[in-house]
Amino acid sequence: MELETLKGVVPAVLATLAPQESVYCEHGIMLYKDPTVTVGRKTVQSGGMFGSIKRTTVGGIPFFLSEFTGPGSVAFSRDGVGEIRDIELAPNEVLDIAEGSLLCAENRIPYDMLYVKGTNRVGRMLGFWMDRLTGPGKIALHGYGNIISMTLAAQEKITADYGALLYKSGSVEAKSLNLPFGGGLLGKLEAYEVLELIGPGKVALQSIDPKKEHT
Amino acid sequence: MKADTVGAITPAVLVALAPGEKILAAHEIMLHMDGAVKVSRKTMKQLGVSRAHLMGMHARGDAEENYFFAEFEGPGNVTFSRDKGGEVRVVHLAPGQTVRLRSGHLVCFDESVRYFPMVLAHWVVQRGNDQENHYVFADELTGPGTIVFQSYGNILSFTLGPTEAIRTSPESLLLTAPSNGVQVNWLASPGMVAGGNLEPVLDVRGPGAIMVHSGV
Numbered sequence: 001m002e003l004e005t006l007k008g009v010v011p012a013v014l015a016t017l018a019p020q021e022s023v024y025c026e027h028g029i030m031l032y033k034d035p036t037v038t039v040g041r042k043t044v045q046s047g048g049m050f051g052s053i054k055r056t057t058v059g060g061i062p063f064f065l066s067e068f069t070g071p072g073s074v075a076f077s078r079d080g081v082g083e084i085r086d087i088e089l090a091p092n093e094v095l096d097i098a099e100g101s102l103l104c105a106e107n108r109i110p111y112d113m114l115y116v117k118g119t120n121r122v123g124r125m126l127g128f129w130m131d132r133l134t135g136p137g138k139i140a141l142h143g144y145g146n147i148i149s150m151t152l153a154a155q156e157k158i159t160a161d162y163g164a165l166l167y168k169s170g171s172v173e174a175k176s177l178n179l180p181f182g183g184g185l186l187g188k189l190e191a192y193e194v195l196e197l198i199g200p201g202k203v204a205l206q207s208i209d210p211k212k213e214h215t
Numbered sequence: 216m217k218a219d220t221v222g223a224i225t226p227a228v229l230v231a232l233a234p235g236e237k238i239l240a241a242h243e244i245m246l247h248m249d250g251a252v253k254v255s256r257k258t259m260k261q262l263g264v265s266r267a268h269l270m271g272m273h274a275r276g277d278a279e280e281n282y283f284f285a286e287f288e289g290p291g292n293v294t295f296s297r298d299k300g301g302e303v304r305v306v307h308l309a310p311g312q313t314v315r316l317r318s319g320h321l322v323c324f325d326e327s328v329r330y331f332p333m334v335l336a337h338w339v340v341q342r343g344n345d346q347e348n349h350y351v352f353a354d355e356l357t358g359p360g361t362i363v364f365q366s367y368g369n370i371l372s373f374t375l376g377p378t379e380a381i382r383t384s385p386e387s388l389l390l391t392a393p394s395n396g397v398q399v400n401w402l403a404s405p406g407m408v409a410g411g412n413l414e415p416v417l418d419v420r421g422p423g424a425i426m427v428h429s430g431v
Contacts, residue, residue: 009224009300081224081300146222148229148246148294157250164246164296181242181285182256190283192245192254205247207227207296 001106003086003140011084012077013103013140017070022107024065025076029103034072042067044111067107076103078142080210085147089135094170095202096130097141100210101166106137119176119193127176128162134170141167145207152199160195163209169201216325216361220303227296228303228322228363232289239284239330240295240323249291257286262330272332275350286326295322301366301430308358313393314424316364318352320389325360336385338399338415349415351385355393364390368430375421383417383427392423 001023002016012031015023024042033039042065068074078101089095089109096114105111111133118127133139143166152158152172159179168174175198178191197203216238217231227246230238239257248254259269259282269282287293297320308314308328315335324330335353339346356362366389373381375395382400391397398420401413419425 083222083224145225145296145298145300146227148221148227158247159250159252160247161243161245179254181254182283187256190242190256192243194245205294207222207225207246208298212298 001138003138005084005086006075009081010077010079011082011142012075013084013086014073014075015068015104015140016073017068019071020069022067022069023074023104024067024107024111025104026102027064027066029076029078030066030068031075031077033068033074036070037072037074038069040067040069041065065111076140078103080142080144080208082142082144082206082208083147084140084142085204086138086140088138089133091136093135094132095139095167096132096170097167098165099129099131101141101143102131103140103142105133105139109133109135109137109139116174116195117176119178121178121193132170143204143206144210148205148207150203152197152201152203154200156199158197158203160197160205161209162193162195163211164205165195165197166204166206168197168203172201172203173198216323218305218323218361218363220305221294225296225298225300226303226365227294229292229294230323231292232287234290236289237326238287238323239326240287241321242281242283242285244295244297244322245285246294246296248287248293252291252293253288255286255288257284259283264331269332272334272352275334275348297322297365299365299367299430301368301428302370303363303365304370305361305363307361308356310359312358313355314362314390315353315355315393316362316390317388318354320364320366321354322363322365324356324362328360328362329357331355335388335391336397336399336417349385351388351417366426366428366430368428370426370428372424372426374424375419377422378420379422380418380420381425383419385415385417387427387429388417388419388425389428390424390426391419392425394421394423395425396420
């Protein structure tokens with residue numbers, strides 16, 4: 001599979017597939033495809049019935065993924081201002097991607113989900129889901145706004161806004177916490193709800209919180 | 216404060232803080248920070264803005280000023296984003312130099328900069344028997360120190376000579392020097408008969424610097 005970024009303010013990615021080669025993506029983000037490309041359904045199987053209900057109704061993760069099989073080209077877009085990253089995952093490399101950011105992944109890459117617990121504070125009680133992909137294989141993802149990438153050393157920590165996290169290595173731990181905003185009751189009430197990201201591994205942040213953008 | 220812009224479409228601001236160095240930023244625009252950076256709260260009262268003035272601002276309309284700023288203390292890096300497309304400007308203010316920045320666009324500023332929220336323009340629209348008050352709120356910032364702000368869309372910068380004037384829409388005015396006069400005038404919409412719809416515009420008269428932005 002070849003991935004090409006169609007650059008612009010609202011970029012898209014073009015996947016060129018050899019015969020019988022497949023990619024999967026979230027349902028509804030296809031921009032166009034060649035007539036020779038066939039479309040199928042890929043069922044997400046993880047966590048049983050209750051796990052499926054939780055991640056689909058609460059987390060916004062779809063029941064199904066769309067699968068496109070070559071030969072031909074298919075383009076995907078997340079309909080948002082931003083940047084696209086094509087990443088080649090090494091064998092057994094694990095990458096956790098923010099919900100709603102994956103554009104497409106080679107079919108040989110296993111798809112799973114990761115749940116990051118919330119802080120139990122009103123508004124963040126339920127945490128959020130991430131897509132967990134394990135290499136080898138190629139993926140493309142969309143960062144809303146601009147992407148800031150960094151590599152954390154072992155036990156190195158950064159604090160990030162909830163909506164800022166685009167992806168992280170599987171080895172990077174993500175913990176929700178309330179960061180007090182000064183002392184006293186006001187400091188607790190106005191506390192930042194943030195993610196603490198602890199290395200080692202790769203982290204990428206995006207400059208637009210997609211949930212804020214769409215509200 | 217050493218501030219850099221990261222990215223071009225929806226830029227973020229990366230601020231590198233030395234040990235003990237403090238900056239103030241609007242609440243909840245932080246994107247990420249290093250583990251060593253400390254966060255606390257700075258109230259308007261601590262900045263010398265009286266409660267009566269602030270209450271008056273909020274009573275007047277949709278003032279975006281919060282009752283406090285977030286204070287970040289180094290050492291370490293902090294990034295901020297306003298989640299919108301536009302340009303970031305880093306401006307170093309000389310001692311006593313003042314600018315008036317449209318409210319809601321300030322990203323962060325040095326602790327040494329004096330902050331004061333104000334009403335830059337006010338007009339009234341008559342709707343039947345009702346009067347609607349409209350305001351352009353601004354943050355008045357006085358050096359010495361560095362300020363960082365973001366426009367929505369692109370920035371057009373001008374320096375007006377004495378008595379030179381430009382006309383902008385109320386939404387377009389981003390920044391003005393205090394030496395510029397800002398006056399509300401009314402412009403008949405194209406094709407409207409006399410007495411029809413009138414649109415408010417701002418006439419900004421020099422001398423001084425002015426910035427307008429292309430987004431809202």
